[in-house]
Amino acid sequence: MCATPPAAGRWLVRVLAPRREREAIEGDLHERYARKARELGSRRADAWFLGQAIRSAAPLCLASASEVSAGRWVVGVVAGALITSLLPALITSVAPLETLGRPQDLVLEYLALSLPVAFAGGFSSSRLSRAFTPVTVSCLVALLYAPALVAMIGDPTVAGSDWGCLGLTVFAGCAGGMLAARRSTRTGEPVPG
Amino acid sequence: MSRARLTRFEFLVLAAILRIGDDAYGVAIAEEIRQRTGRDVAVGSLYRTLKRLEKKGCVSSTTGEPTPERGGRAKTFYRVEAAGREALRESVAEVRSLVDGLDLRWEAV
Numbered sequence: 001m002c003a004t005p006p007a008a009g010r011w012l013v014r015v016l017a018p019r020r021e022r023e024a025i026e027g028d029l030h031e032r033y034a035r036k037a038r039e040l041g042s043r044r045a046d047a048w049f050l051g052q053a054i055r056s057a058a059p060l061c062l063a064s065a066s067e068v069s070a071g072r073w074v075v076g077v078v079a080g081a082l083i084t085s086l087l088p089a090l091i092t093s094v095a096p097l098e099t100l101g102r103p104q105d106l107v108l109e110y111l112a113l114s115l116p117v118a119f120a121g122g123f124s125s126s127r128l129s130r131a132f133t134p135v136t137v138s139c140l141v142a143l144l145y146a147p148a149l150v151a152m153i154g155d156p157t158v159a160g161s162d163w164g165c166l167g168l169t170v171f172a173g174c175a176g177g178m179l180a181a182r183r184s185t186r187t188g189e190p191v192p193g
Numbered sequence: 194m195s196r197a198r199l200t201r202f203e204f205l206v207l208a209a210i211l212r213i214g215d216d217a218y219g220v221a222i223a224e225e226i227r228q229r230t231g232r233d234v235a236v237g238s239l240y241r242t243l244k245r246l247e248k249k250g251c252v253s254s255t256t257g258e259p260t261p262e263r264g265g266r267a268k269t270f271y272r273v274e275a276a277g278r279e280a281l282r283e284s285v286a287e288v289r290s291l292v293d294g295l296d297l298r299w300e301a302v
Contacts, residue, residue: 021240028268059237062241
């Protein structure tokens with residue numbers, strides 16, 4: 001019988017591992033997993049594999065980030081910033097400016113929301129695979145906009161222009177993701193899966 | 194040449210590679226550390242440390258042939274270089290100079 005490591009763990013390691021060490025890391029985990037599966041059974045081996053993947057996430061992330069050149073970081077952060085550039089428009093369309101308080105609160109809110117996206121955009125577009133980049137960007141955009149979307153659906157006063165603004169934002173997110181994906185493709189990075 | 198200073202984990206990894214010899218790759222290094230120290234090493238921490246040691250010039254790596262037990266993936270073998278041996282020697286000397294003459298029996302009390 002040939003046991004297979006859990007897909008979630010494999011995916012996490014594949015996505016986060018530095019390109020140069022990826023094959024060795026995946027091979028080591030596969031070899032140790034097969035040994036654990038023989039000795040302890042596949043369920044405990046699965047748990048061990050997932051534990052390894054989770055414990056390895058932070059060090060692998062740091063190792064990957066350290067091999068990215070400054071230029072690619074800049075490209076990624078700019079892409080992330082562009083994706084979130086429509087955030088103030090959406091915030092003001094959901095909650096009118098006068099209800100948000102001082103303008104600087106709006107700026108702070110924008111920065112708090114956009115900086116993690118810019119960082120994630122920088123990380124993903126600078127080193128991750130083309131399959132992962134649009135997924136990261138789309139998930140982050142969806143996560144950030146979910147509360148606003150719920151508020152809009154439940155609000156009968158939302159105008160057509162607000163929905164247009166939301167559509168435009170989603171389009172910008174997707175376009176940013178695809179541009180980043182094209183860039184990753186040009187670098188010849190392999191696609192997982 | 195400026196000498197490389199080692200963290201505790203780098204020290205363990207270098208010593209494990211030296212003990213294993215020519216067949217030092219990820220699984221063997223992790224197993225050696227587990228057997229001798231009881232630490233279950235996360236593969237991510239191990240490779241991050243190996244990468245750092247390689248950058249410092251303490252170890253060098255070569256890629257082996259893909260094997261079926263690794264799902265067709267190749268091993269990466271590591272070797273301790275002269276700078277690594279020197280860093281290890283200095284770390285051991287530092288520890289020795291600190292503990293020599295100390296009465297450590299109080300730990301058992």
